[in-house]
Amino acid sequence: MTWVGWALLSAFFAAMTALLAKLGVAHVDPNLATAVRTTVVVLFAWAIAVGFGGTRELSTLDRRTMLFLGASGVATALSWLCYFRALALGPASKVAPLDKLSVVFVLVLAWPVLGERPSLMTFVGGGMLTLGAIVLTLAR
Structure with a gap:
């Protein structure tokens, strides 16, 4: 696999x-x-x-x-x-999306810590993940 x-x-x-x-x-x-x-x-x-x-x-x-x-x-x-x-x-349905912002933190920190250079799509995807977490957290 x-x-x-x-x-x-x-x-x-x-x-x-x-x-x-x-x-x-x-x-x-x-x-x-x-x-x-x-x-x-x-x-x-x-x-x-x-x-x-x-x-x-x-x-x-x-x-x-x-x-x-x-x-x-x-x-x-x-x-x-x-x-x-x-x-x-x-509620788990709101905690989990905020917890998954760890993905965004990895995207941001991978450059200075690991030397992984972000692309434009990395920034777009990270922004979308952030917006998605916010929307899911604010949803009723």
Whole structure:
């Protein structure tokens, strides 16, 4: 499968995350809900890594790689804590579009951080995503 197929599966599972998480935080503190979800993610991720032999590379990870993966983990944790708090307070149909503005943040930050030069279509698409998120959030 190409990266497009994997990206579409990611989008589908992210949608399921929003729906299932909204049901899960209905009667629970969002921080506890995030902790439970994260525990499941950690166990599942390690099971996949071990099952597919990915742990063989563990000893080859250098300090820089570990630093960036660790920082990414902290960013993920903060994102999930904020996401679950937002889901506890608001409707999933409005929280999810705002959360997907992460795509726009990636488009904007990929240039200075990764050196990916944006095209005119990148700006147009990012603007459309932003407008779409605003419209979906303001819709009744």
